[in-house]
Amino acid sequence: MEAEEVVLEELLNVEVEIHEVEEQISVLLEKQERLYQRQSELKTLLEAAKGSTNNVNDSTPTVVENWSGSFEWDSEADDIRFNIFGISSYRANQREIINAVMSGRDVLVIMAAGGGKSLCYQLPALLRNGVALVVSPLLSLIQDQVMGLAALGISANMLTSTTSKEEEKFIYKALEKGEGDLKILYVTPEKVSKSKRFMSKLEKCHHAGRLALISIDEAHCCSQWGHDFRPDYKNLGILKTQFPNVPMIALTATATQKVQYDLMEMLHIPKCVKFVSTVNRPNLFYTVREKSSVGKVAIDEISEFIQENYINNESGIVYCFSRKECEQVAKELRTRGISADYYHADMDANAREKVHTRWSKNKLQVIVGTVAFGMGINKPDVRFVIHHSLSKSMETYYQESGRAGRDGLPSQCLLYFRPGDVPRQSSMVFYENSGLQNLYDIVRYCQTRRQCRRSSFFRHFAEPLQDCNGMCDNCAFSSEIRTVDVSRHAKLMVSLLQDTLENDQRLTMLQLIDKMKTKHKKEDPDLKKEEMEQLVIQLILDRVLLEKMIGKVKTEKYGSRILEQISNYSDMNENYEKKEEASEERATKRLKTKKAIVVKIDSSSDDDFQDP
Ligand SMILES: Nc1ncnc2c1ncn2[C@@H]1O[C@H](COP(=O)(O)OP(=O)(O)OP(=O)(O)O)[C@@H](O)[C@H]1O
Numbered sequence: 001m002e003a004e005e006v007v008l009e010e011l012l013n014v015e016v017e018i019h020e021v022e023e024q025i026s027v028l029l030e031k032q033e034r035l036y037q038r039q040s041e042l043k044t045l046l047e048a049a050k051g052s053t054n055n056v057n058d059s060t061p062t063v064v065e066n067w068s069g070s071f072e073w074d075s076e077a078d079d080i081r082f083n084i085f086g087i088s089s090y091r092a093n094q095r096e097i098i099n100a101v102m103s104g105r106d107v108l109v110i111m112a113a114g115g116g117k118s119l120c121y122q123l124p125a126l127l128r129n130g131v132a133l134v135v136s137p138l139l140s141l142i143q144d145q146v147m148g149l150a151a152l153g154i155s156a157n158m159l160t161s162t163t164s165k166e167e168e169k170f171i172y173k174a175l176e177k178g179e180g181d182l183k184i185l186y187v188t189p190e191k192v193s194k195s196k197r198f199m200s201k202l203e204k205c206h207h208a209g210r211l212a213l214i215s216i217d218e219a220h221c222c223s224q225w226g227h228d229f230r231p232d233y234k235n236l237g238i239l240k241t242q243f244p245n246v247p248m249i250a251l252t253a254t255a256t257q258k259v260q261y262d263l264m265e266m267l268h269i270p271k272c273v274k275f276v277s278t279v280n281r282p283n284l285f286y287t288v289r290e291k292s293s294v295g296k297v298a299i300d301e302i303s304e305f306i307q308e309n310y311i312n313n314e315s316g317i318v319y320c321f322s323r324k325e326c327e328q329v330a331k332e333l334r335t336r337g338i339s340a341d342y343y344h345a346d347m348d349a350n351a352r353e354k355v356h357t358r359w360s361k362n363k364l365q366v367i368v369g370t371v372a373f374g375m376g377i378n379k380p381d382v383r384f385v386i387h388h389s390l391s392k393s394m395e396t397y398y399q400e401s402g403r404a405g406r407d408g409l410p411s412q413c414l415l416y417f418r419p420g421d422v423p424r425q426s427s428m429v430f431y432e433n434s435g436l437q438n439l440y441d442i443v444r445y446c447q448t449r450r451q452c453r454r455s456s457f458f459r460h461f462a463e464p465l466q467d468c469n470g471m472c473d474n475c476a477f478s479s480e481i482r483t484v485d486v487s488r489h490a491k492l493m494v495s496l497l498q499d500t501l502e503n504d505q506r507l508t509m510l511q512l513i514d515k516m517k518t519k520h521k522k523e524d525p526d527l528k529k530e531e532m533e534q535l536v537i538q539l540i541l542d543r544v545l546l547e548k549m550i551g552k553v554k555t556e557k558y559g560s561r562i563l564e565q566i567s568n569y570s571d572m573n574e575n576y577e578k579k580e581e582a583s584e585e586r587a588t589k590r591l592k593t594k595k596a597i598v599v600k601i602d603s604s605s606d607d608d609f610q611d612p
Contacts, residue, residue: 067096067273071103073127080126081119084152091116093275098123101213101247106240106272108219108264109251112279113399114380114406117251118145121215124249125184126154130210131175133202133239134186136217137230140356141376142186149184156184159191159198172197175205189221193235199242206243214239216267218375219250223262228375233266240268248272253402254279254395254461279398279461283405284413286453287473288446291388291416293533298416299329302386303336305414306366313339314383315359318368319400321389321424329388330368340366343373371396380407387415390422390446392429393438394460397445417446419537423510447538449474489535492516512536 077098081087093111097120100107111117125132136142142158149156157163157171174182191198205211216222221230240248248269255263264270291298306316318333318340320326326342333340341355341364352372358364360379367373368388385404391397397415405411422443429435445456453472458465470476496515500507507515517532 065273067099067103069099071099073102077102077123077127080123084126084154085119085123086152087119093277094119097249097275098127100273100275101249102127104245104247106247106269107249108260108269108272108274109249110255110260110275111251111253111277112281113253113402114281114408115253115277117217117253120251121213121249122149122154122184124213124247125215128212130212131182131205132184132212132215134184134215134217135189135192135236135239136186137189137221137228137233138376139188140353141217141378142188144360144376144378146186154183155181156186157182158186160186160188172201175201175210178205178208178210189230189232189236192239193232199238203242206246211243211246214243214246214248216248216250218252219263219267220252220255220259222250222266223255223259237266237268254398256461278466279457279463280454280466281402281405282469282471283408283410284401285410285471285473285476286401287412287414288417288453289414291418291421293418293420295328296332298388299332299336302329302388302416303333303338305386306333306338306384307336309412310365310383313362313365315362315379315381316366316384316386317373317377317382317400317403318366318386318388319373319391320368320370321421323370325388326368326370330366333366333368338366339364340368343367343369345370345372371400374399377403378406379403381409382406382411383409384412384414390415390417390425390442392425392435392442394441394445394456395438397442398457398460415446417443419443419533420510420513422537423508443537447534489516489520489532492519493536 077095081090092115093109094116097107097109101121101124107120109117109120111120121132121134125134134145136145139160139162142160146156146158157167159168159171163171170180171182171185174180175185187198202211216233216236218228219233221228221233222236223229248267250263250267250269250272252259252263260274264272289301292301302318310316318329320329323342323344323346326344330340330342341358343352343355347355355364355367356373356377359367371391382404385401387397387400391400401413401415404413422439425439426436429439432438441456441460445453448456452468452475454468454475455465457463468475493512493516496512496519497507513532513536516536520532
């Protein structure tokens with residue numbers, strides 16, 4: 001017995017040391033991350049310094065920072081805005097961006113979906129002499145833009161795989177000789193990186209002084225840190241190298257600081273003027289609803305929501321986790337009388353295009369899609385975006401839900417959340433950079449019943465909080481929140497984990513839920529599976545609650561092992577954030593002093609747990 005205690009004592013000490021080493025490693029990793037960031041900033045500065053010495057005699061004007069002042073092109077710009085685009089007044093930042101581009105500066109625009117980025121390059125394209133080149137990542141996006149411009153009577157063309165020989169000839173002639181009427185030319189990034197012929201025509205156009213401006217749409221695709229990296233975007237730096245005095249405007253809906261630095265470096269625009277607009281979409285109403293574990297019930301609710309709120313067949317999107325789910329959900333919606341079809345990466349391009357076109361022309365009310373139905377959807381009157389399953393991160397959810405209400409009119413973003421969906425996503429994001437951390441952020445967004453949904457976006461994009469104006473479920477409705485003592489459940493969870501550990505087994509979260517439910521049935525026959533799911537996910541995600549449990553079991557000399565067991569969950573391995581590292585530090589200290597903590601978990605002190 002004594003010998004066992006000695007061994008256990010040493011085991012405990014070794015585990016404390018392991019914790020300390022892990023902490024040191026994470027401090028070093030964080031330092032390395034900061035250094036990388038600084039390295040990138042310094043490189044950008046260096047390039048800027050080199051640029052300013054090289055370009056002393058170039059035509060780049062001296063810095064004018066008052067972009068809202070008056071400029072010589074004001075009245076012509078107003079005329080084009082009103083009479084060609086039919087827009088009565090500018091939205092936030094549009095005028096300033098246009099003035100910066102017109103002044104010959106490189107510009108980086110970060111503006112929420114539907115904010116009106118297109119006008120920022122299309123209007124200067126008409127104001128300046130010559131041809132504006134627009135690089136855009138997707139054929140569908142390009143087609144929509146060209147169609148929209150044609151409807152306004154603006155001569156826009158595209159040079160893509162679908163362009164006819166005849167049109168190609170016209171475009172090349174316009175570039176080379178200035179013949180024909182070409183104002184805006186859309187190309188994919190592959191054209192720039194792979195077509196020597198195109199680049200040589202563009203060179204001639206530039207040489208003749210007819211390259212008016214270069215616009216890089218969806219510029220976050222340049223960065224590996226962005227959510228949609230495209231390798232061909234990496235080669236777009238050549239445009240600035242070849243045409244240094246042609247103003248470049250790079251536009252995106254979201255870009256973290258890291259992505260901003262990265263894309264400025266990739267595009268060689270270190271001196272660009274940056275315009276960052278708020279991520280707030282005041283016309284979107286955000287709601288999270290509990291999703292039933294019975295598939296049919298979830299679909300019933302979705303179809304009721306659509307049929308009750310959108311009697312005039314207003315357009316919408318339903319996002320699903322898998323291709324199979326998309327097909328099933330679309331079929332189920334159809335049997336309930338909703339005109340719906342599916343869209344996913346397993347379909348051939350023609351079939352996808354057909355569905356997209358029917359939906360764009362309002363011949364189909366709902367597209368049920370996977371993430372493949374993404375960038376390039378610029379239908380302005382999407383009235384609702386429903387998530388049948390949660391997205392993998394706040395950023396992805398912001399993008400996907402943001403496809404609603406691009407015309408600025410009230411629209412709804414509804415997410416159906418069920419903790420049982422978390423492990424499916426976690427196995428997908430496990431190997432991504434901070435994948436699990438990002439997933440847990442969106443799970444927290446779903447779990448909260450007290451906090452404004454909008455505020456989660458502000459926090460995520462490091463923006464000051466703004467008023468929600470009652471445009472989310474938590475701000476608009478007072479929901480009944482019952483605080484419960486979950487000590488009993490927590491103890492059961494810990495003891496189940498202990499059993500698993502002693503028997504040298506491993507558990508997934510869903511298996512743990514099943515076990516808890518079986519055990520609990522005797523004492524608590526009314527406990528629903530959904531309630532148990534809510535509880536388990538909350539306990540696992542909420543490190544404070546977890547710590548309290550760990551505190552208890554530590555006295556039983558298994559604490560750190562249990563922590564390890566939870567951390568090593570096949571689908572629940574976590575990269576702790578700073579905040580969580582701090583809690584771990586506290587846990588380690590407790591471990592050192594072997595202080596017992598009574599498990600009386602009153603969740604009122606913890607963030608938002610409520611009885612479901
Ligand atoms: N100043 C304005 N006043 C009114 N409507 C505008 C204004 N500027 C743009 N719009 C309209 O807003 C809608 C969205 O504009 P746009 O397509 O440029 O958005 P975006 O910022 O490119 O969005 P996304 O990132 O989703 O592509 C369009 O219907 C456009 O005509």
